[in-house]
Every structure is written in C-alpha cells, then in structure tokens.
Amino acid sequence: MPERDTHLVDLVDLGARRGAAYADARRVEREYEAVSVRDGEVESVTRSGDRGIGFRVLHRGAWGFAATDRTDDMSLRSVVDEAFARAEAAASTRAAAVALAPVAPQRGEYRTTLSRDPFAVPLTERIALLRAADAKLKGPHAVSRRGGIAAYRTHKHLVTSEGTDVQQEIVESGAGLAVTAVKAGAKPAQRYDSRLVRQAGWEFIEHLDLVARATRYRDDAEAMLDAPLAAERPTTLVFTPEFLALLVHESCGHPTEADRVLEHEVAFAGTTFMWPKDRGRLRYGSEHVSMTADATIPGGMGTFGWDDDGVPAMRTKLIDRGTFVGYLTSRETAAALDLPVAIGSARAEGWQHFPIVRMVNVSLDPGTQRYEALLRGVDEGLLIEAPASYSLDDKRQNFHFSTQSARLIRNGALEGYARGVSFQSLTPAFWGRCDGVADDWELHGFLSCAKGEPLQLMRVGHGAAHARFRDVPIEVRG
C-alpha cells in the first residue's frame, strides 16, 4: 500500500469546518497494462495510469462533487470551493435534504489475494501465449483474429468526516479472444469473449487455457458458417453459465439498483419494473430461480473491502425462490427507501466520478443437479453458448438477445450447430420458464457495466450455472 495521503484528511477537515454535514475525499491511482495480437502479430503494447482526488460534500441538504488530477495546494482549495458551489447550486433546487443510512466508521486495508503479480509476468511470456492461442484461432475461413491480455491495479484511499479511513489494493487479470470467419454465400461468423476477467493474478490467465479456448472458438466460427438455420418455434433452451451471467446482469442486476427506483437514472439508464411495493410479492421467476448480491466472493470483479460510501462488503438476497426480495443500495438510497444497509453498492469508476449504485457480484444461485442431467431432460432443444447482440428496454422488462453460436440438443446429447437464433421476452416470463439449474456454478467478470453521467464503466461479477428454460419462443434470421 502507498503511504496514507494526508491531503485527504485535510480536505475532509476543511469540508467539515465549512459546514458540510458530511464530506469524503477519495484518492485513486490506477495502472493498466495490455498487449494485443492481431493476426499473429503484436498489434500494441499499452501501459497507462492515472491518479487524482475526488471530493464530495453534503451541504445544505445536497451533494456537491469536484475532482482534480492536480494535487498542488491551489488545485485542492479550488476543488473544495467547487464542490461547495455545486452543492449550493443543487440545494437551490431541492425540496428535501439528502439523508444517509448510518454506518459505523471503518478502518483497515483490503488486498486482492493473488499468486503471481500479472504486471511482473514478462511481456515475452504474455506474447508467446497469445501467439499460441492465435495459431489455434486460424481456421480456413478466418479473416480476422485478435487476442489480448490485460492487467489492472487500483489503489484507493477513502477518508470521511465520520471517521472512516480505509485503503484498498485491487489487482485484476483478464484476456480476450476473437475470430471472424467469412465464406462466400454465408453470413460472417464471429466468436469472441471479452469477459474473461477476474480479481486475481496471472494464475487466472493460466486457468483460462487460452490455447484450448481458441481451438473451440475457431471450431465454433467455422461450424456456424455452414450451420443450418434453427427452426423458429417455442424451444427448450439450455444456457451456458457465460450467457446466463449476462442475462442475470441485465435482467436482475440492473432492475434491482435502488437509484432506478428513485428515478436518478430515469433519463439515462432507465428505471425498473421492481418497485418497493413488490418486495416479497412480485413473482420474478420460477422456484428454481434465486439470485444473490455478494461483495465477498474471492476473485469476484465486484468484490472489495469497502464500497465508496465506506460500507463493508456484505451479501444479500435479491431473488428468493422466484420472488423479488431485495435491492442494491447506497447509503443515500437505503435511507430514501427506508431500508437497512444490507449491501454496500456505492461505487465510482475512478477518482473523477461520483459514487452511484452499482452491482457487486450478482449471481444466479446454483442448483443441485448435474449439467448432464439437465441435458438428458431435453428431447429436442438448443444449447445457447455465447451472447452476441443484446438490447433491453428502460425498465429491464423487455429484452432481446442473439447468440454467437448455438448447439442442437437431441435426445439429451449435443449434435451439431444451428445459426440465426435470437429471442425476445419479458423478464418475469423468461425466468418463469426456468425448470432447472445445474450445480456447475462458475464466476464471470465484466469490465464495463455502463451507467451514470459522465459515463462510469464499472467492474462487476456474475456467477451462474447451466440452466434450462422450457418453451422459449425464438426468432430465426438468416
């Protein structure tokens, strides 16, 4: 950990002396290193970093926030002035004061547990791995191949006027592969994954087995070129954990964000169909569907020691055996909805951002049967492997997903490919069709959940297992 930043204490003290009901100062320093290979050649080696301080005050019942990447005295004084000016401007529009749900002052440090620092892995080793994977991506019709490996490190130090003083060091490792295959007379096929990321060291990259994965992507892309169109009719679908991770993100994670309930995101990300009166009543899915928000899962991209409100990592149920039961909250939104602090979800992408409600690790809970048993229960259906396009309405109620590749299931076994598959549904109707979740739960990570203005791209985690859905109406386009 770097040394404690005394600027933060000074800023918070100054905020308190100027009459703020609450003040916090957050210093964030980020490092990023990536190497990418395109068609077997190193396309780029990139190193980046930034650092700065964000200062937030609750003054006259309203928030004001200012951030700078300069740490000279004049810049820091200016940040305080600007935060107060913005709070006063906001207060001139407010009828009700912002309140914060109580949390005890926090002290301590959090560090990612890792076996091998990804920044310490020689570039030659990373490039060699990517080239080996690239060689496997090369099928007879491949026209474009890409691969990348990235490492991220974030130091964060938060000091609040309530006595919280916490430091965190988070390290993440990730990789991505993509292949585009083109054949005369056939629709181009793409197979890719950019969500192979974990709060972990180089050991996660090794765990991914990029070479074997590249072989599978090549085979999928080549097979999709010649695959027959699927039959357009209500179909039993089995989804991979990878696909369900995105479905959970879009159709459960987002609509349970409490700031959507308060209409804070109504003009951008949207609202929700899961209102406070629906808690404990709304049938979200079948009895097989339970979902949990958990900021404590080792390796999760939504795992931390404390959120940016200073709330320690917690775990809470969002969907319990098909019924909507909980929200993701910040201290502000918990107070506004008269909820206890059951999860800390206030996070900012960087020093320059205001903390807002974000997902932590939001996961579909595992079932008890084996994946093979789920498959055996399908006479005729499709295994939906990886998402391609996805589009959702502003309430997260109406969605449309298409897939990069789909496999035919006949008599409980995988048998060839089918193309052109997409599906649209209403969220409760979709999850209501779930008649089984397997026990092969695995964790996925997203780097760029988009929300907030200015836009904040947030790391979030999602766990899921294979799951089966009956009679899903699908669309097929050639």
Added chain:
Amino acid sequence: MTVRGRDAMLVPLQDALRDVKADEAELHVHRRRSAISRYAKNQIHQNAVADETLVQARVVVAKAVGIASANSLDPADLRRLIADATAAARESAPNADWPGLAGPAPLSEPQAYDAETARADARSQADAIKRVTAAATQRACRAAGTHQIELTEDALANTNGIATYAPSTLAYLRALVTSDTGTGWAEDLGWSARSLDPSGVAARAIEKAALDRDRTQLAPGDYEAVFEELAVAEVLRFMSLTGLTGETLRDGRSFMKDRIGEPVTGPRFSLWDDALDPRTLAIPFDVEGTPKQRVALVEGGVAKGVVYDRQSARWFDTRSTGHAADPRRYTVGGHAGNLTMAGGEAKREQLIRATGRGVLITRFHYTNTPDPKRATMTGTTRDGTFLIEDGRITRALANVRYTMSALDLFSGIELLGPQRLARDWWSSNGMGSIVCLCPPIKVARATLTGSSPL
C-alpha cells in the same frame, strides 16, 4: 472554467519530444473539464465537475509500436511516459504494415468552441434546470435530465513536426417529463450554451408527455413510420460502426464490401462524414494529427466509400481521411463520427400527414445489432411512441421493439425534414462518440417485432 490555451498544452509536448531516442514519437493530450448537473423529480441529485488530462504517447522503434498514457503534463511525468512507451515498443514486435506517423498538413480553424460557454458555472446550470422543472411543475408533471457543459482542449505533437491545438465546447440539456400517464422527451445540443433553450426543451417534452396517455399495444408487423432525429441518429450509429470504416471493409463485415458504386439504399438517402461543418461538434484533426476531410459515404443510395485512419489507409493503399478513432473506445481501422445525412424541407406535421397508418418514434433505448453485415438494429422505443392514423396522431403506444436493416429502412424514405444536431442513445451517454446532423424522416416501412407491456 479556465482554458489553459495553446502554449500551456502544446509546449510541454514539444519539449518532451526533443530528446526522444526512437524512430518516431507522438504525444497527444486531451484535457476535459466536464460539469454535469443531473436532476430527477424536479431537483438536482448529482452535481459534479471533474477536470482531467489524458496524455498518450506513441513511440515507434523499428516499426514496433509502444503506447503509454498518464494524466500529467509535468515534464518529469512526460519523460517517464515516453520512456514507458519506448520500453513497450522495444518489447513489442514490428508491424510490417506500419504506416508511419502523420506529417504536418494545413488545418482548418477550430469552429466548435465558445469562450462564454467554457466559463459557465454551477449556478447557470441550475438556473437552466429550474426553467425546465418550473414548466413541468406547472403542468403537474415531474422532470428529470441532465445539463452538461464541457470544455476540451486537444494538443498533438510528433517527431515529424506536427504541432497542433484545438479547444472545443459542448452544451447539452435534456429533459424527460413524466406525467401521471406517460413520458415525453426533448433535448438541445450544440457547442454553445446559447443554443440551449430550456423553455423550448420543456415545452416539447411536456407536449409529448401530455399526448402519452391511454396507451395501447401494437401488434408486431411492418408499418409506415416517422422517425424523429434522435431515432434516425440511432440507426446511423449502426451503419457507422458496422460498415463505414476501412477495418470493416477489410474484414468483409461491411455492407459496402464488393458493393462500392452500387445502390445499397433508395435514392433519397445520402450520407457523408464531415467534421468541418460548422454546425457539428468536432475539432479539425484526428488523434493522429491528420486533418479531417469530408468523405462521401452514400450518395443517392449508391455506396461511395468509407473513412480511413493511417493504418487502414495503408491496407488499401490510399491516404488517411482523418478518421483515426479514439483508442479508448474503438479499435484501429477508422471511425466515422461526424455523420451528415441529407435532409429536406418537410415539416414534422407534413411527415405525420403523409402517414396513413403507422408509428411515430421519438427515440430508442439500449440498441444493438443482431446482424452487423446488414447494419440491422434492434431496440425498444421510449418517451414518445405514437400511432398515426389518417395523417394524425391518434393514440399513444406502449414502447415497441424495432428490428430492421438500416439499408432497408433508408430504402423506404419518402419524405425528409430539416437537419438537426443529434446523438444516438449510446453517444449521448458517453458510450460512443458519433454526432449526427440528420433529418426526421417518413418511411414506407419499419419492422416492429414486439411490444412492451402497457
């Protein structure tokens, strides 16, 4: 907001490049000072300002490229940045197709900058919001939205002698008005705060919200349609990303692949990329320092060409058109980000009167492309979707899902209105950087594939 100016932005770059030990080197600094007031339920709930400076170094050693970025113009930090990029280049492999860095070329003057806008403060933003919320409250509605003032300063210098600087400003106000029965949306966008009309924005959003009552659901199918400017910008986004760049042409993913010189849409559709149009939001050079050029993309329905950065220009043995993409958002290969679509004279009422039975679409939410090769877009509408019957709006509709190829949609253009500055949902939220000058249109056919609940 304080403008740092040409010398403060450019001189540190030139100084840092003097002693570079590499074949080529480039420094690009992008400073952004963004002040955003977000409001909901008639009151500001987030009010933030951030000032950040992103510096990117590209260093080339024997055709191997290293990239490093940081957020400081301090001389020691710039030296360290160049050293990092040099080390990355030495560790990297040569790019046999490396096109070299750009050389100096004449540039147009920056046009999208207004000093008064750069000086706007938190109180002026709150005052604009109060005009919107007061109008909404008067109609027993509540308003939400964003007021944004942004100042950017870009400077770029390289070892080939480029030394260029451009400031720009952005002013944006959007309002979502919610009544007891529905919602309405309006927004203004420009490079000057004077182009924002809070009262006009409020009035337009309130008018739509008032019409949004007694919604009915529309069955999936093909309908005549009026697409307002924001909806058109959404469709154009997918044309840009899937088909208008050297990279998509090279990969065979572009709808223009093997079709340049052939009709791809109906004759009423023309599209070009023109960052030099004084109405749009742009600076006169791209992130490689190349002057931006006007590029004809589709003329009278006939495919004319795509935009190039230096790398994709090398692939096609041609010259960069000044369309290198922001590397934080897009891959190498070009980016068409200042689209201009030919417009017409038809007023909004004429577009509606020309519709027998169809839908009016104000805007879309969270769109995507299930079929990039056909520039197909899917997305749900929001904040103003109406049924048109016999030339007039008769009912509000539950939001509909639209799924259709842009090429097919634009083949059916029957009437065009005047152009207006508009951004798609993604770009207006910072997830893209495409700005469109585009008209509202009346089309013969739009395919609706579903409806949200009432």
